[in-house]
Amino acid sequence: xxxxxxxxxxxxxxxxxxxxxxxxxxxxxxxxxxxxxxxxxxxxxxxxxxxxxxxxxxxxxxxxxxxxxxxxxxxxxxxxxxxxxxxxxxxxxxxxxxxxxxxxxxxxxxxxxxxxxxxxxxxxxxxxxxxxxxxxxxxxxxxxxxxxxxxxxxxxxxxxxxxxxxxxxxxxxxxxxxxxx
Numbered sequence: 001x002x003x004x005x006x007x008x009x010x011x012x013x014x015x016x017x018x019x020x021x022x023x024x025x026x027x028x029x030x031x032x033x034x035x036x037x038x039x040x041x042x043x044x045x046x047x048x049x050x051x052x053x054x055x056x057x058x059x060x061x062x063x064x065x066x067x068x069x070x071x072x073x074x075x076x077x078x079x080x081x082x083x084x085x086x087x088x089x090x091x092x093x094x095x096x097x098x099x100x101x102x103x104x105x106x107x108x109x110x111x112x113x114x115x116x117x118x119x120x121x122x123x124x125x126x127x128x129x130x131x132x133x134x135x136x137x138x139x140x141x142x143x144x145x146x147x148x149x150x151x152x153x154x155x156x157x158x159x160x161x162x163x164x165x166x167x168x169x170x171x172x173x174x175x176x177x178x179x180x181x
Contacts, residue, residue, distance in 0.1 A: 037114075039067045043088065043107040053092040060088040060109050064120070067111050073118065076171050079151045080120065083169050084109060086144035087122040090167070095124025113173075117153065121168040123160065130157050130167050 041063040043056045061081040068077045091107045108123045132145040148155050152169035159165050 037071065037112070039063075039111045041109040043092070043109075053089045056092055056107070057085045057088045060084045063109065064111070068118075071113055071118070073113075073173060076118065076173070080118070080171060083148050083151055083171070084120055084122070086148050087120065087167055087169065090130060090144050091122050091124035091126070094128065094130070095126030095165070115173075117170045117172050119168055119170040121166050123164055123166045125164055127159075127163045127165065129159075129165065 041060060043060070061084055064080050064084045065077055068074055068080060088107060088109060095107065096105050105125050106123075110121045110123075112119045112121070130145055132149070135143045135146060145155075148169050151171075153172045155167070155169035157165055157167040
């Protein structure tokens with residue numbers, strides 16, 4: 001199963017998304033402006049039925065570890081890996097739901113870094129917003145967004161175009177962590 005890893009600078013989009021409610025507004029890093037330190041990983045373009053959420057989440061966690069090591073932010077690696085795992089798993093389970101098996105799908109993870117915080121954003125082709133449901137105490141799943149909310153400084157989502165959406169979460173970077181952004 002092809003899972004590609006890409007580490008490349010990412011320039012925030014040139015389109016201003018306007019003022020939206022806090023839960024649907026992209027973080028400032030995604031707004032127009034100068035390029036920020038960033039990294040991008042794509043979970044291959046494969047048919048949605050062929051995706052293995054466990055394998056993809058593992059690859060996304062490993063990519064995240066590599067990025068944070070390069071940015072000298074390893075103290076954030078554990079929380080960041082859990083957040084990425086939850087967001088990528090949700091994108092694969094829910095963001096690809098209802099797509100035609102013949103249509104290629106792409107789930108993308110982008111990390112941005114700036115003074116004071118790092119932000120991950122996971123995009124998927126799904127139109128449905130993320131829903132933080134009341135977890136069933138006996139269920140083995142269904143707590144992902146609760147975990148993201150507990151570990152992150154802030155999180156939210158936005159619709160990118162007709163069908164794609166992005167779910168993002170930010171972690172604070174203390175003044176003593178890593179090299180200057």
